[in-house]
Amino acid sequence: MHIYYYDENFMYTGEDIISEYDEVPKNATDVGLPKGLYLPKYSEEKRTWNESASKEYIESMQPKPPLPNDITTLKKQAALLTLQVTQMQRGGAS
Numbered sequence: 146m147h148i149y150y151y152d153e154n155f156m157y158t159g160e161d162i163i164s165e166y167d168e169v170p171k172n173a174t175d176v177g178l179p180k181g182l183y184l185p186k187y188s189e190e191k192r193t194w195n196e197s198a199s200k201e202y203i204e205s206m207q208p209k210p211p212l213p214n215d216i217t218t219l220k221k222q223a224a225l226l227t228l229q230v231t232q233m234q235r236g237g238a239s
Contacts, residue, residue, distance in 0.1 A: 146162065146163055146164070146165045146167075146169075146175055147160060147161075147162055147175065147177070148160060148161055148162070148163055148169055148170070148173045148174065148175055149173060149174055149175075149176065149177075149178050149187070149194075150170070150172055150173045151172060151173070151174070151186075151187045152172070153172075154186075155186050155187045155188070155189070156184065156185070156186055156187075156197065157178065157182075157184075157185035157186070157187070157194070160178070161173075174187060174192070176192050176193065176194065177194075178194050179194055182194060182195075182196050182198075183196065183198040183202065183203050183206060184196065184197045184198040184202070185197070
């Protein structure tokens, strides 16, 4: 049986597998933990896991946009330099 541990504030702290014949510890539950929670908190009254993270915390955990690829950046710089050299050889910008 899969069990989910929580601390004195009912915040998720980990999980384990125990025999179905073992008793669930006082600081744990056999209520499944839904996927997608950032800071799961257990409600003993409702026997459910809920999201306790603020909107700001969740937003801060979202992946940042990728930085430009180094090779792509170098290609753009080389193209710009090539254009500038070509323009200089022709006597200035056209």
